[in-house]
Structure formats: structure tokens, C-alpha cells
Amino acid sequence: xxxxSLTTAIKLASNExxxxxxxxxxxxxxxASRAINRYPDHRATAVREALAGRLGVTPAHVAVGxxxxxxxQQLLLAFADPREEVLYAWRSFEAYxxxxxxxxxxxxxxPLRFHGLDMAALTKAVTDRTRVVLVTSPNNPTGTAxxxxxxxxxxxxxxxxxxxxxxxxxxxxVTGLHAPRAxxxxxxxxxxxxxxxxxxxxxxAGLRIGxxxxxxxxxxxxxxxxxxxxxxxxxQAAALASLRHDxxxxxxxxxxxxxxxxxxxALRQLGFSTPDxxxxxxxxxxxxxxxxxxxxxETLGVVTRPFPDxxxxxxxxxxxxxxxxxxxxxxAVEPLELAAHWRLPTGRLAGAVQGWIDRIDAADTRLxxxxxxxxxxxxxxxxxxxxQWDADQVWAHLAEIGSYWxxxxxxxxxxxxxxxxxxxxxxxxxxxxxxxxxxxxxxVVGNLTLALRNLHALRAYLxxxxxxxxxxxxxxxxxxEMEVAGQLQEFHVGHVEQHLDQLDGLAQE
Ligand SMILES: *Cc1c(COP(=O)(O)O)cnc(C)c1O
Numbered sequence: 001x002x003x004x005s006l007t008t009a010i011k012l013a014s015n016e017x018x019x020x021x022x023x024x025x026x027x028x029x030x031x032a033s034r035a036i037n038r039y040p041d042h043r044a045t046a047v048r049e050a051l052a053g054r055l056g057v058t059p060a061h062v063a064v065g066x067x068x069x070x071x072x073q074q075l076l077l078a079f080a081d082p083r084e085e086v087l088y089a090w091r092s093f094e095a096y097x098x099x100x101x102x103x104x105x106x107x108x109x110x111p112l113r114f115h116g117l118d119m120a121a122l123t124k125a126v127t128d129r130t131r132v133v134l135v136t137s138p139n140n141p142t143g144t145a146x147x148x149x150x151x152x153x154x155x156x157x158x159x160x161x162x163x164x165x166x167x168x169x170x171x172x173x174v175t176g177l178h179a180p181r182a183x184x185x186x187x188x189x190x191x192x193x194x195x196x197x198x199x200x201x202x203x204x205a206g207l208r209i210g211x212x213x214x215x216x217x218x219x220x221x222x223x224x225x226x227x228x229x230x231x232x233x234x235x236q237a238a239a240l241a242s243l244r245h246d247x248x249x250x251x252x253x254x255x256x257x258x259x260x261x262x263x264x265x266a267l268r269q270l271g272f273s274t275p276d277x278x279x280x281x282x283x284x285x286x287x288x289x290x291x292x293x294x295x296x297x298e299t300l301g302v303v304t305r306p307f308p309d310x311x312x313x314x315x316x317x318x319x320x321x322x323x324x325x326x327x328x329x330x331x332a333v334e335p336l337e338l339a340a341h342w343r344l345p346t347g348r349l350a351g352a353v354q355g356w357i358d359r360i361d362a363a364d365t366r367l368x369x370x371x372x373x374x375x376x377x378x379x380x381x382x383x384x385x386x387x388q389w390d391a392d393q394v395w396a397h398l399a400e401i402g403s404y405w406x407x408x409x410x411x412x413x414x415x416x417x418x419x420x421x422x423x424x425x426x427x428x429x430x431x432x433x434x435x436x437x438x439x440x441x442x443x444v445v446g447n448l449t450l451a452l453r454n455l456h457a458l459r460a461y462l463x464x465x466x467x468x469x470x471x472x473x474x475x476x477x478x479x480x481e482m483e484v485a486g487q488l489q490e491f492h493v494g495h496v497e498q499h500l501d502q503l504d505g506l507a508q509e
Contacts, residue, residue: 068210396439402454
């Protein structure tokens, strides 16, 4: 404030929770402060038990540490000997190179793709020297979540002697159903460790307490290198109190999520697309303008986190803080010529991306409504065809089209070719018919879940596409050449909408 002669400034630089601590948590902290002449419980037993109850595991599956970075250090100490390899994507969390260096291990990194972790590259980079793989979801600073299925592929590819660490510091903010379902994976993979924290959604960054879920043998190894009394008593008391007041905290997380959505949409309205934000921050892919943008925002009293020549990370704050950020951003657009260096769609294309995302969200809402509706009868024959379906067949189709067509779209984009790339299938395709036959015997919730996961994966993917990705052309055997937008209309978003219309027609009044 002094530097820029300001009377007020806001800090949106460290992904903290913008709200004051809960009064009930403060009250219990006051109580706990009377015991600071005593050493705390070294193992934080009560916190482990409370977490285990919450997560549906035994306390032997849970470790508690001095922040999740404290646990990360313990993990690396326990599992990565000097000169052994620690693998992670980069750009990611800045603690990774620091702790890798502290334990004397060798870092191996893979570049990001679509502003997120490139899980295929990460999987390919695993060798028999890889001791630990760090998977950050959502990634800091880009905010994107990895796909559950891609994490499964990685877990199946690594040897059992390689530890996979899923860093989910922002887990409570994740809304995309395509994201990892860690609890499902923990029971199947003894070499998976999941890190979470009270620092972000729980608003206890200053007290330093995080936790880890893993096989009891991993927890045991981590506990052996726990610094005595690393988790202080105030932190333990606050964590316990926070777990008791989960509902109040969930409400605040809900406010942040609504604001995240608003900020992303507002940025696209201003002509600047951002990658799919799954945490409590947005990534501004400003490229060479990143440092200048941070400085400009700072002179207007908005402190953000720059990554020079890459982008700027902006924490979602209170509604008033976010308004101030959006005003400051708007003031920076022209003087800094932000559009020239922005690494995602700008201008009209950014607005078009938001249009697709709004349609995906609307389809999401319609799918949910149909899951609670009774349907009867058969659909009309499809245009130019003879297929007449009952609702179960429509649901089965809705459940399978997303994953099939997303793979086809990815294939067209990945080819990065100036020539049209062959893609797609026709209605008589045997795989299509078999998938519908199989899926019609699944219950509605099962099909709904698959359909939503596919839509969320598509939404995340689209938000990461660059302007040149949007211009890729595929060639379909009967429909001919089409750009990405044409494919979305025909096979993805427009296609889902068409089958939702069929469900509308079968819905009983
Ligand atoms: C903020 C953050 C953490 C949290 O660290 P704590 O030590 O729990 O405060 C961990 N991982 C990532 C990726 C983060 O961004």
C-alpha cells in the first residue's frame, strides 16, 4: 500500500480462505491455548480418529502432519533415497523441487499440456528408477484436475515399489466428476498416498496441519520420520473443531465455488478464456505479460501471484474482492495488450467457449432432473433411420457417447495436423450397439453418473484448448470435414441435447 500510495489492498496471492475463522473454532482455540505449557499429543490421535471416521477407513490408514507439505517431506524422506528419482509435472507446486532437493533425490519433470498435467507423458516417464510420482489434482497454479481414468492408467503402469502421491490440497473445491475418486483407488493400490490439508477450504493455513491417507505400511513409514511434536496442540484442537463444524465450512466453500464460476465467466465475457478451475483460484495464462499484469494489478491494490512468462494465479476471494480484481483486470487489458500474449482463446472465441460451457452446464442440470423422472414408451424413429428406443436405451447411449466421442476429438486435436484427420463411427457401428445393449440394463443412477463424468471431462478439456486447437479439422466418413465446433454440435453437446429432448418426450406428466 505504501509503495503505490493506496489506502486499501487485497491479497489474492496464496489461495487462502478469505473468510474469518469460524467463531466456534476460535472458541475452542482459546480453550486449547490454556494448555500450551504442555507438549501436544505427538501422534495427533484424536484427529486421526476423527478423520478416519469421516473417511470410512481405520485410523491406521491416516497420518497427520505439519501441513501437507510436512507430510510430503516425510514421504520423500521415507521413500526417496539420495539420487533416486522423484517424478512430477512442471509447472506445479513450488514445494516439490524444494523437498526433492532437501532429501537429495533427483527431480524428473514432464511439461504441462492444455494447462494441466499431461498424464500420458507422466506415465511414460516412469522408469525403474522412479521412487515417487507426485500427481497434483487440482494442479497449483493452473487449477485443473486430472481425470480419474488417467490416474488409474498411471497406477496400473507403475511398479508396486513406486509410490504415487496424489496431492489433493484443494479437494473440497473440486466439482468436476471426472476428477480422481481417491477412496475408490486407495483400497486397490497399496502404493497410493493421498495428501489433503486443513490449510485451504478449512481456513487453517496459519496453524499448519494436514493429513495423509494410505495403506497402513505407508502410514507407518511416514510416522517413523515425523519430527517430535510437529503438529502443535492448537492445530489439533482447531482441526477437531473444524471437523465438527463441517457444514458451516461447506457453506463457505459453496460461496467460493459460485464466485469461481462468476469470475471465470466474467473473464471470458471480457474476452479472456481460462483453464477449467477446480480449486479456489483461477489461472490467467498471460504468457510474456504475466509480470506486467501482476504489477499493474498490484498498483490497483490487488496482490496476485506471478509466474513470469507463464501466467498469474489469482485466488478467489470474497465477492467484493473478486469485483475489485475484475475491475483491475479490465483496466489492464488495453494498456498491456493482454490479448497479444494470452495462451488461450481471446475475444469472440473466448465468448464461444463460455457458450459451450454454459450449454454443458445446462445439459448437466437436465440430466439430473431426468434421473428423478419416470419415462414410458418409445422415442420417434431417429431422423432418416428406424431406431426407436425406450428410456433405458436412451440413458445407455447418453452414458457411452461422451467417452467415445471425447477420445475421437482428442485424436483429431492431438494429430495437430493441417490435413483433416479421420474420426468417428456410424450408427451401425458394432461397438456402439453393444455399449447401448450393455448399458440399458444398468440402473439410471449408474448411467447418469457416467454421462455426467463424460460431460465434466469434456468441459474441462474444452477450457484448455488453444485457438489453434479449435481450428483442427476432422473428417467423418459420411458427414465429411468439420472443425471442433462442428464436432461439438454434431457428436457432443448438440448430440446430448438431442437425446435429452427424447427423454423430455418420454417423460410422464
Ligand atoms: C497449498 C498447497 C498445499 C498445502 O500445504 P499445507 O502445508 O497443507 O499448508 C499442498 N499442496 C499444494 C499443491 C498446495 O497448493
